[in-house]
């Protein structure tokens with residue numbers, strides 16, 4: 001069976017790594033990996049391929065940055081050509097980026113069945129480009145792999161029950177695999193000059209970066225915290241900090257870093273402060289409290305018992321959530337059994353064999 005997988009942005013490299021590993025061990029499977037080039041800086045892209053042992057992509061479309069329509073259109077054109085050349089049995093897509101949507105559209109017009117990893121997630125905020133990408137990709141997909149029961153139920157509510165499969169979360173597979181690796185290598189992937197006690201933050205969502213008021217408020221909150229804030233700085237945020245003339249205080253800025261470096265920083269931090277979906281979940285999975293710098297979250301399981309608090313960009317709320325004591329209740333396991341990638345590959349094979357009768 002030939003599968004074309006499309007990735008393009010950081011969170012997709014992490015998700016694809018787990019499935020790629022399982023496909024590589026499946027005798028009859030041949031995976032063709034396409035990188036759209038949405039993320040192209042070495043520390044936003046290559047470092048993930050190196051750290052996670054992802055094979056070199058068979059195609060790199062080198063699409064780069066641009067307005068949403070421009071970027072998605074360039075991907076659509078490039079992916080369509082790859083699919084015409086390769087004639088795969090399935091297209092595999094991940095998450096909710098413009099690369100996800102472009103691939104789904106290209107494949108469905110060529111009648112190639114689409115399998116969507118991390119389906120059924122909803123923020124119910126249609127101003128987020130990711131929300132539109134999720135809804136459209138789920139509609140198009142023949143198989144929607146739900147990471148959680150909530151996502152599975154959402155697919156049912158939207159009339160997509162026939163396509164929904166509850167697999168667990170590939171990011172949980174990944175956390176289990178790599179936390180064990182880090183435990184065996186206690187001195188690896190440690191950044192020099194990291195403060196002893198710190199908060200770990202990431203900020204990159206347009207609702208936070210593209211408004212001077214919002215970004216200013218977040219940095220004002222960081223300035224008031226009792227420990228420094230380690231901030232791997234996304235290029236979009238860097239651009240706006242400079243443009244707005246913000247001078248970060250109590251913030252230890254570093255370049256964007258690879259997955260294992262980030263996981264180590266997370267394991268050693270006091271709390272995570274973030275507007276990323278992935279980091280909210282990773283914090284929960286490794287048992288670090290999280291403060292979410294957004295007005296809603298798709299990952300509602302992380303909210304149980306106070307492990308994640310959604311506070312927006314409001315300065316007072318960020319400070320008060322960051323200072324709150326860590327929750328004492330144990331976390332619940334809502335993200336599967338660590339074998340989501342296996343379940344995904346099995347479901348694709350089963351669907352193919354059922355279709356062939």
Ligand code: UD1
Pocket residue numbers: 009010011038039040041042044045065066096097098099129130204235236
């Ligand atoms: C994208 C995804 C988002 C995901 C995030 C992870 C969409 C709509 N958004 O957002 O869901 O959480 O990736 O990081 O697909 N840039 C560089 N170098 C790079 C990549 C980007 O300098 O390697 C700069 C460009 O100036 C660009 C900006 O960052 O304008 C934003 O990049 P883009 O890929 O458009 O979206 P992200 O904000 O990264």
